[in-house]
Amino acid sequence: MRVGSRPSMASVAKLGLLALLCTLAWIQLPTALAQRFANKDQTSLYNRIQSSSQGFVDVDAKEFASIVGLPRDFAVSALLTTTNGGIKCPPCVAFQPEFEKVAQQWNRDKAVKSKHVFVKVEFSRAQQVFAQFQLQHAPVLYTFPAPSNTNAVPDHVSFDFNERGFAAKDVADHINSLMNTKFKFKQPVNTKLVTASITGVITLVGAIFFLAPYVPVLFKSSKPIWMLLCLGSMILFTSGHMWNSIRGAPYVAMGQGGKPEYFAAGFQSQYGVETQIVAAIYALLAFSFIALTVLVPAQRDPTRQRAGVYVWSAIFLATFSLLFYIFRTKNPSYPFRLFF
Structure with a gap:
């Protein structure tokens, strides 16, 4: 330029x-x-x-x-x-x-x-x-x-x-x-459970070996204890404890709004806390029935006996109504109810 x-x-x-x-x-x-x-x-x-x-x-x-x-x-x-x-x-x-x-x-x-x-x-x-x-x-x-x-x-x-x-x-x-991977998860060995199981088996075998001579006497003189053990076992297993152990059900879940959910919907699922609640209800029902059939008739005072009938009958019916209510909460089509 x-x-x-x-x-x-x-x-x-x-x-x-x-x-x-x-x-x-x-x-x-x-x-x-x-x-x-x-x-x-x-x-x-x-x-x-x-x-x-x-x-x-x-x-x-x-x-x-x-x-x-x-x-x-x-x-x-x-x-x-x-x-x-x-x-x-x-x-x-x-x-x-x-x-x-x-x-x-x-x-x-x-x-x-x-x-x-x-x-x-x-x-x-x-x-x-x-x-x-x-x-x-x-x-x-x-x-x-x-x-x-x-x-x-x-x-x-x-x-x-x-x-x-x-x-x-x-x-x-x-x-x-x-x-789209093929990762294989393997449940790790629960060392605490294995240790506890081995310890429990050794303890049980030792207890049987040393207490075997006294077992017949224990059965004869400890009828209430064996009754409680039997009732406790039945309540524990009928409330769903084995189902939780086999299926690995969560203890509790979070519902809408972040609020804890204690009862799972439907009769094919449940939570750990739900099992405990139902077990407590079954236990109260069993105890109220025992009270009505054993404890109340043993009262010599007619007034106390009549009051016991009213109180334990009310507890029994209210608890049974609560059980029906829980079942309707899990499945609204459940047809039975009592008080609520």
């Missing part, structure tokens, strides 16, 4: 394009740096989980956002719970050991270890996460699948505790179905 001549349109266009590119690069620089640091934090947290002996790590709100943030090539299961602090959550405490079992075994399986990680989000450390998902109850188990070619931003999937229960195997099956 000669001195004093006007710049050509091509030169102006080149300068303008260069200025535009510089401006866009300057605008995108903070975002690129933030993305780089975010990926670095995610990688660091991912490596921590992979090397954890527990199979998971406790995270705060910032770490949670980092580990579930995109892009990533692995899935994340996050347990939102509250097992410490001032909030009491029996279901959270009950599910925590099951969550730990799944996470530990998953982290030891090299075939699936790199495809999925577990994190735990405590309410006391990450209230923002609970607010983000508008949660009013716990525990909640969310799985965030890895992006794919057909779904770049997949939605998280919630584990339904009310439908599936609290068992570790159910959680493992849930994750397998989401990720």
Whole structure:
């Protein structure tokens, strides 16, 4: 270009394009740096989980956002719970050991270890996460699948505790179905139960060996004790204790609004606390019947005898009505009722 001549349109266009590119690069620089640091934090947290002996790590709100943030090539299961602090959550405490079992075994399986990680989000450390998902109850188990070619931003999937229960195997099956993996969960040996069983057997054998000569005398002179033992056993098993032991039913569940749910819907499921409540009702019914047939007739005072009949009859009928009411709560189509 000669001195004093006007710049050509091509030169102006080149300068303008260069200025535009510089401006866009300057605008995108903070975002690129933030993305780089975010990926670095995610990688660091991912490596921590992979090397954890527990199979998971406790995270705060910032770490949670980092580990579930995109892009990533692995899935994340996050347990939102509250097992410490001032909030009491029996279901959270009950599910925590099951969550730990799944996470530990998953982290030891090299075939699936790199495809999925577990994190735990405590309410006391990450209230923002609970607010983000508008949660009013716990525990909640969310799985965030890895992006794919057909779904770049997949939605998280919630584990339904009310439908599936609290068992570790159910959680493992849930994750397998989401990720199409073949992870096999094996229930670990309960060393405490084995030790207690061996100790109990040794104690029982020793007691039988040393007390065998006195057993006939014990049967003859301890009739009330054996009656109570028999009644207690019948009440324990008719209330559903064996069903809970075999099926691994949760002790309690969280209903709508985060309120504890003591009775499971339908006659094909129940909770541990429900068994205890029904057992207490059966025990009161049995004792009131015994009182009416044994204790009340033994009263010599006619006034006390009449009062005993009224009181124990009222207790018996009211308790029986409560039992009917519980059955109708589990299944509204239950046809029987008494007082309420």
